[in-house]
Amino acid sequence: MVHTHLYSGGVRWKIGPRGALIEALAQAERRHGLTLRLGFEHEFLLLRPNPNPSSDDKWVPIDQTSYCASQAWHQQVGVLDAIVNAVEALGQEVEQCHAEAAPGQFEIVTHHMPAMEAVDALVMCRETICAVAATHGLKATFIPKFFANEAGNGSHMHFSLWANGCNIFSEGVVESAGLPRTAAQFVAGVLHHLPALMAVTTPSTNSYRRLQPGTWSGAFQVWGMDNREAPLRGAFSPDGSTATNFELKAMDATANPYLAAAALIYAGLDGIDMARVLPEPVEMDPHLLESAPRLPTSPEEAYRCLQHSDHAIIRQGLGEGLVRAVLATGRSAASFFSERTFAEEVKILVERL
Template sequence: MCPRRFLKRAIATAEKAGLQIKAAFENEFYLLKSNSDGITPTDDTVFASTLGMNINCAVIDDIADALTAQEIQVERYYPESGPGQQEISIRYTDALQAADRQMIFRETVRGVALKHGLTASFMPKIFADQAGNGCHLHLSLWQGGENIVPDSDRKGEVSKIARSFIAGILEHLPALMALTTPSVNSYRRIRPHFWSGAFRAWGLDNREAAVRVPSNFAPPSPTHFELKTVDASANPYLALGSAIVAGLDGINRGLDVGEPVAVDPGILTPQEREKRGIDALPSSLGEAIAQLLNDDILQNALGAELAQAFIGVRRAEWEAMKDMEIEEEVKILLSKY
């Protein structure tokens, strides 16, 4: 029933198929201060504001130093869209180490913020009228030390095996979300037009698709893909392991992901989405749990005991919190996530 052992099993299955998986979690979080009015953001600046950087410089520098001291390479930082919201990206690595680093990252950010008298929260949706916190999962496929995501024959295209892996993720995504977006609060973030992947679709540089394939500024390109329906309320071992299981199923079945979607699926009519095989993803944890209960591939990979325990806990949370307003959720979940 150990989640880390589950990820190790998924990695071993991939290696039997000749594949190595590399990954990184891309975290967003809010820095908050407490006062007589409750919690408020540390600043009220806009996206990528230098003022936001200056206001939060001391805590961000200490977080970066603490991560570096733990041999976790910080690649990028900037203030995100919400007031007091931050994004710090760390370098990709082998799948197991990526999940380990995600655990270290969350604990480090929260611990350093606390030393500064602040609360750092990765809760998916803290403020109803502000941006939510995602934790996009970036993945790449390797064989013999070579990245096999780019198509060697078609510049700028995705290889056949990567297309099948992405197809597997999309095939299982409604059920997968019970593991990648597993809190009641998660589904307040996943809405059309918010770059959160509310529709089951993939696209090249399409931030509204659930799976985005970003282009690089220089070849080779593309070199990885991004699952957007992930947040930091997820257990990283379960989220990454189940994504690998879903992708491998796509490879085993020879699935093809079809044509990429170049527009925001939310602007298409229901008829257009149906014609292109695009459907809305679960809008609640209850829906995602129901999908997982009907997904034999994911349940079998988890194993009966782990699946039963996970579903039991999440179903209890859903039943207890499904009718709550966001303010009640924040009181319960802010310190948890």
């Protein structure tokens, strides 16, 4: 449901997620003259009914192909063409559609848009993918971790900063880590607050099954220029001289995307306000570095980070009432799933994501 919660007098509800993003975007423009554009990578599984009536598994992957396999497209061209056409009919530009690494896994990448439009479009894109799959007798699911030992599904958020119609990631004098000063400070703020951001970008028990070392999901608090193991990745030109956007990989479909985008903005604005310094990029597997700090490994760890005084600016931005709601619902869900096996968890979530 895409709407802003309002009281009868037209005042925004203080714990409405879309309203939180409206306020965050307003602060970015008011305080620093900045607007944001976002683009998303939509990773999902296509499942078919299990032909084995004696199996406990209701759904099985539609194929067993691997990353970017052409036969995956050839075999599923009917449903994939229908999905792409339906998403583009919504006014969204599809940049890529290809097979991902896990069985039955695909990815659609949509072009960047102004932040609020992009998040609204994300919601509609997911709904469309699921609806089109259903008309083909299939189940589309965005569950972060369906297979215990295969790649999971992320909802990677690409963000860029704009001022006076220019992308400040690629315009201006490069001063720090290959970026203009304001851009570097914004990214430094996101990196600094990333453990707390994960309370809203990867809020579920299932999220942390995906966020493991060596799985291209980003398990350590580092950034890289083209490092698939970094949760923050800069999209730089081949010679490394300019960037166009940054990718946050530590995000999935269990997140409320409005809250995730709002929290990211507050983290970045804090980076500018505090003149935070972006460290040197990590261009190797951070799992091999003794000094690379591990990101939270459970929802509770992320919730505690959000509550820590070092990340108070995120709570202040979102509002204490909204944060209390996030923590209460998140901890309730974590408690529920703590009493269930991974197989039970998957059966529940695959019908909801």
